[in-house]
Amino acid sequence: MSTGVRRRMGVEERRQQLIGVALELFSRRSPDDVSIDEIASAAGISRPLVYHYFPGKLSLYEAALQRAADDLAGRFVEPAEGPLGARLLRVMGRFFDFVDEHGPGFSALMRGGPAVGSSTTNALIDSVRQAAYDQIIAHLGVEEPPARLELVVRSWISLAESTALIWLDGRRIPRAELEVQLVHDFAALAAVSAAHDEQMTAVLRRVLKNEPGSGPFGDLVARLIALAS
Known part of the structure; x- marks a missing residue:
């Protein structure tokens, strides 16, 4: 998992990174207990940028479940x-x-x-x-x-x-x-x-x-x- 390192990614690459980070966090704790702020921090991006790729936690959660x-x-x-x-x-x-x-x-x-x-x-x-x-x-x-x-x-x-x-x-x-x-x-x-x-x-x-x-x-x-x- 990345930790606070920001780098430029393409749209799909960033989406896949966020799905991977979310899935790793969801694998350790109940998804109800994982916040968007935690996902953003682990991915090394801001909270608003997470919402740029996913309209909300539910959509990111469903993408992680798909994987x-x-x-x-x-x-x-x-x-x-x-x-x-x-x-x-x-x-x-x-x-x-x-x-x-x-x-x-x-x-x-x-x-x-x-x-x-x-x-x-x-x-x-x-x-x-x-x-x-x-x-x-x-x-x-x-x-x-x-x-x-x-x-x-x-x-x-x-x-x-x-x-x-x-x-x-x-x-x-x-x-x-x-x-x-x-x-x-x-x-x-x-x-x-x-x-x-x-x-x-x-x-x-x-x-x-x-x-x-x-x-x-x-x-x-x-x-x-x-x-x-």
């Missing part, structure tokens, strides 16, 4: 190589990297922050969820997801969000354990759905066929067997 949303959506991108369980575990690692680094910003994105209820904020949240959904469906290799598969994937994405928000409140459970648990949750949701639907059964069988016993899904099976014995 955060793009970053978060990108965390779900994963090469379609290897067992699904290992892929999901890597995705969860990157997802929690973002949550860990941008705690207040992540909370603001998911809960709306100062822009709660605004169409812009809601659209950003929906875009992240849709990007995550599209990635998971692609990894499952299903072109036209049946209704129950859509329910499983969207429910799992919501579960990952709520788990991360709860984890941020004190970080009482080791992060690595939650990452594995969420991958197990995906398998469990899919298995319950498969018990009620033939299409889901076919999807799950195809996925499990390529899963090693040492992977996250194999680990879940071993844990369940141990519980039942």
Whole structure:
């Protein structure tokens, strides 16, 4: 972050700098607690100049959320190589990297922050969820997801969000354990759905066929067997 050093920038360069400064501040504290004066000071410009590029704090906040949303959506991108369980575990690692680094910003994105209820904020949240959904469906290799598969994937994405928000409140459970648990949750949701639907059964069988016993899904099976014995 720049600290009080003024230099000439082009319009777009200055806008991007202000978005970056705001996002960094929002990542450390609640956006409600960050003032325009702080953003201006950190960017090395005057308060009136901030308003030259953004009409108000809300517009700057929404621009920062857009960058955060793009970053978060990108965390779900994963090469379609290897067992699904290992892929999901890597995705969860990157997802929690973002949550860990941008705690207040992540909370603001998911809960709306100062822009709660605004169409812009809601659209950003929906875009992240849709990007995550599209990635998971692609990894499952299903072109036209049946209704129950859509329910499983969207429910799992919501579960990952709520788990991360709860984890941020004190970080009482080791992060690595939650990452594995969420991958197990995906398998469990899919298995319950498969018990009620033939299409889901076919999807799950195809996925499990390529899963090693040492992977996250194999680990879940071993844990369940141990519980039942």
